[in-house]
Amino acid sequence: YIFMTKTLKRLIEFSFLLLIFLAVGFFCAIIKVNAAQEKKLNIIWIVVDALRADHVGCYGYERHTSPFIDEFANKNILFKYAFSQESYTQASVASFFTSTYPWVNKVLYDEPTIDVLASHFITIAEILKKANYNTAAFVFNPHLKAKFNFGQGFDLYDYKKERFSESLPKYEAFETAKKIFDKVKHYLEGIKNKHPVFLYLHYRDVHGPYIPPPPYDKVFHVSKVPALRIEEMQTEKYEVASMICMYDGEILYTDDYIKKTLRMLEEHHINRMNSIIIITADHGEEFHDYHPLYPGSLGHNRTLYNELTHVPLIMSIPGICPEKRTIDTYVGLIDILPTICDILKIDWRKYGQFQGRSLLPVIKGIDKNPSVIYGGGRYGRGFVIEDGYKYYIDTQDKTHSCKRPLNNDHIMREELYDLKADFNETKDLLSEKPTIALKLKKKLELLIKESSPNTWSGKSVELDTQTKEELKSLGYLQ
Numbered sequence: 001y002i003f004m005t006k007t008l009k010r011l012i013e014f015s016f017l018l019l020i021f022l023a024v025g026f027f028c029a030i031i032k033v034n035a036a037q038e039k040k041l042n043i044i045w046i047v048v049d050a051l052r053a054d055h056v057g058c059y060g061y062e063r064h065t066s067p068f069i070d071e072f073a074n075k076n077i078l079f080k081y082a083f084s085q086e087s088y089t090q091a092s093v094a095s096f097f098t099s100t101y102p103w104v105n106k107v108l109y110d111e112p113t114i115d116v117l118a119s120h121f122i123t124i125a126e127i128l129k130k131a132n133y134n135t136a137a138f139v140f141n142p143h144l145k146a147k148f149n150f151g152q153g154f155d156l157y158d159y160k161k162e163r164f165s166e167s168l169p170k171y172e173a174f175e176t177a178k179k180i181f182d183k184v185k186h187y188l189e190g191i192k193n194k195h196p197v198f199l200y201l202h203y204r205d206v207h208g209p210y211i212p213p214p215p216y217d218k219v220f221h222v223s224k225v226p227a228l229r230i231e232e233m234q235t236e237k238y239e240v241a242s243m244i245c246m247y248d249g250e251i252l253y254t255d256d257y258i259k260k261t262l263r264m265l266e267e268h269h270i271n272r273m274n275s276i277i278i279i280t281a282d283h284g285e286e287f288h289d290y291h292p293l294y295p296g297s298l299g300h301n302r303t304l305y306n307e308l309t310h311v312p313l314i315m316s317i318p319g320i321c322p323e324k325r326t327i328d329t330y331v332g333l334i335d336i337l338p339t340i341c342d343i344l345k346i347d348w349r350k351y352g353q354f355q356g357r358s359l360l361p362v363i364k365g366i367d368k369n370p371s372v373i374y375g376g377g378r379y380g381r382g383f384v385i386e387d388g389y390k391y392y393i394d395t396q397d398k399t400h401s402c403k404r405p406l407n408n409d410h411i412m413r414e415e416l417y418d419l420k421a422d423f424n425e426t427k428d429l430l431s432e433k434p435t436i437a438l439k440l441k442k443k444l445e446l447l448i449k450e451s452s453p454n455t456w457s458g459k460s461v462e463l464d465t466q467t468k469e470e471l472k473s474l475g476y477l478q
Contacts, residue, residue, distance in 0.1 A: 041318065042275035043128065043198040043340060044265065048254055049089060049141060050207040050300060052284030053082070053312045055251060063220060065251040068259035069279060073314045074324055076277075077363060081330045082313035083385070084283045085375040088301035090115070090143040092282040092333065093150065093202075097123045099337040099354035102377025104451055109378070110143065117149040122351055124337050125153030128198045131346060134191055138183050139202035140176040154200075158183055171211040176204045177257035184261060188268045197270060201261070205254045206285075208299060210246035216253040220245040240287050243298070247285065272316050276343060280333060281311040292428045293415060294398050303398050304376055304383050305425050317343060320363060327362060330373050330385055335359050355451060374447055380412065384444040388420040389433075391440035414441065 053059045056066045058073040059080075085095040086102050094100075094107035098121040102108060107115045117123075125135045136156040144150045144159060151157030180201055191197070205212070222242045258279070265271065288296035289307045300308050313331065320343070334356035341348035342358035361367035376382025381394040396411040416430040416437040430437050 040196045040274070041344060042196050042270050043133070044262075044270070044275055044277045045124075045198075045200045045336075046258060046277070046279045047093075047200070047202045048206055048251075048258075048279070048281045048312075049202060049204045050283060050285045051251065051254075051281035051312060052307050053281075053310045054307070055248060056312050058314075059312060063248055065220075065248045066255045067252075068255050069312070069314065072277075072279065072316070076272075076314055076316040076324065078326045079313040079315075079331050079359075080326055080328050082280065082311055082333065083309045083330065083373050083375060084281070084311050084333050085309075086301075086377055087283045087304055087308035088143075089141050089282050090148075091377060093144060096282075096333040096336055097125075097150065099334050099348075099356040101334065101355055101374060101447075101451060103382075103448055104355065106377075114143075114148060116147075117152070119149060119152065121152075122353060123152045124340065125151075125198065125200070127153070127337075127341065127346060127348070127351075129153045129155070131344065132195050133198045134193070134195050135198045136184075136187055137200040137202070138180045139200070140179070140204045141202060141207075144202065156187060169213070171213045171217075174205070174207075174209065174211055175213060177254050181257055181261050181264065185264055188265070188270075202282075203254050203258070206247065206250045208247075208285075210243060210250055212246055212249035212253050216249040217246065218249075219252055220248045236288075240298070244287055247287075273318055275316070275318070276340060277316040278336065279312065279314045280336070282333075284308045284311055289424070291425055293413060297398075301378075303394060304381060304392060306419075306423060309375060309383070310423075315339075315363075317363070320360070325363070329362050329368075330371050331359055331362070332356060332373050332375070339363075372443065374444060376444075379410070382444050382448070384440045384447075385419065386440060386443070388418060389436050389440065390417045390419050390425070391415070391437050391444065392417070393441070393444075416440075 055061050055063075057064065057070040058066070058078060084092045086092045090110060091102045091108055094105050094117050095102050098105055098117070100121065105117060105121055107117050109115050125137070129135050135154045137151070137154050137158065139150075139157075139159045141159075146157045146159060151159075180203060184199065184201065188197075211217075222238065222245050262277070265275075283300055284307050285300050286297060286303070286305070286307050288298065289305065290296060291303075291305055294303060294305070311333070313333070313336075335358070336356070338348050338354050338356050338358040339360055342360040348354055348358075357371075370387060373385040374382065376393075379395060383390055383392040385391075392415045393412055394415075396413045414430055414437060415425075415428045416433055417425045417427070418429055419425075
């Protein structure tokens with residue numbers, strides 16, 4: 001009996017120790033798996049050129065332009081108020097690739113020479129390449145050619161489109177979404193290692209000229225616009241409404257191909273469970289939007305009003321937050337790079353370059369402090385948003401698309417808007433609230449003064465004939 005009792009006691013002790021051992025091993029394995037997953041998260045960064053936020057369904061647009069993006073947003077993190085740091089591709093992409101303001105990286109002008117991103121700026125691709133990522137970009141905007149130094153850190157930087165045949169429909173010359181799908185598919189099939197992937201996909205279909213392929217050119221028709229009266233059917237208002245229909249058709253076309261591309265990535269085991277997926281835009285687009293000090297125009301880069309700087313930003317981050325979350329905090333595209341690094345546990349502060357902030361504390365609900373958003377850079381213009389107020393300074397003449405530095409004698413004009421009450425910026429409050437305007441103006445001036453060291457100047461190169469022709473076709477040059 002005594003022998004059996006001792007044996008049973010030892011057996012129980014052994015079993016208990018075995019359970020502890022197995023439990024410790026199990027939790028260590030989980031920690032190792034989670035750590036490995038954090039290090040191996042793929043990054044899929046999708047940018048839809050010229051997509052303004054208020055033409056996307058999940059941002060309140062009444063037309064059914066973006067069913068897949070809306071579905072994606074309904075399962076992930078939607079930033080309600082995200083802002084680009086400039087209103088044209090060249091400056092915006094340089095800013096979010098490096099997390100620096102345009103007046104710092106100085107990639108601002110494309111006429112008569114085009115500014116080049118200086119090589120001493122470290123980019124998102126260079127950081128991820130150091131972290132052992134396969135890095136690839138697929139872009140079709142002539143402002144982003146590799147020779148302008150946007151290809152830093154990419155194993156593959158594909159900015160070349162196939163030669164266009166005059167016998168094909170005109171929309172084929174400007175179509176990019178299907179081309180990106182085909183190129184990404186071919187790229188993934190050729191990867192020989194098991195390293196994580198960073199894909200930067202820059203869709204240009206929503207950009208002018210608005211020529212959606214069939215049947216997307218017929219989905220939204222001007223005859224269905226209820227606000228138009230019969231007498232307005234041959235006026236400028238009718239022409240703008242027709243243009244918006246084509247613009248919306250391009251959004252729907254791009255939305256379909258983003259869906260197809262993400263489905264194809266899933267077939268290559270790149271999905272929401274093992275990838276950070278970002279959908280955003282480099283800037284918006286204007287369609288004669290009304291402002292008290294501006295008659296309105298078409299296209300982009302002339303101003304910094306919200307139709308050009310307020311862009312969609314939707315993120316899918318595995319294991320970080322519940323399936324759906326809408327964040328009201330104002331954020332900038334300049335914040336995306338630090339956020340990616342923070343999620344991957346990469347020390348981004350050691351570079352001493354980034355001027356954005358990580359949004360991870362905001363996403364987790366830890367940081368609830370109001371943010372200050374800055375932007376601008378070209379010929380001294382800029383904006384700052386704080387506590388719902390937007391201070392905006394720009395040249396008095398905003399009607400032209402001049403992208404070269406102006407003379408020092410140009411006249412600047414200040415404006416102030418209450419975005420909480422007037423997000424479309426239809427009432428200038430500068431004369432009513434001069435104290436608020438002055439406070440924000442000083443903040444903007446101080447930031448520019450403190451963050452513009454002379455050693456960070458960029459450089460420029462002459463525009464070649466082919467690039468000039470491509471820029472003309474997109475409406476950038478005359």
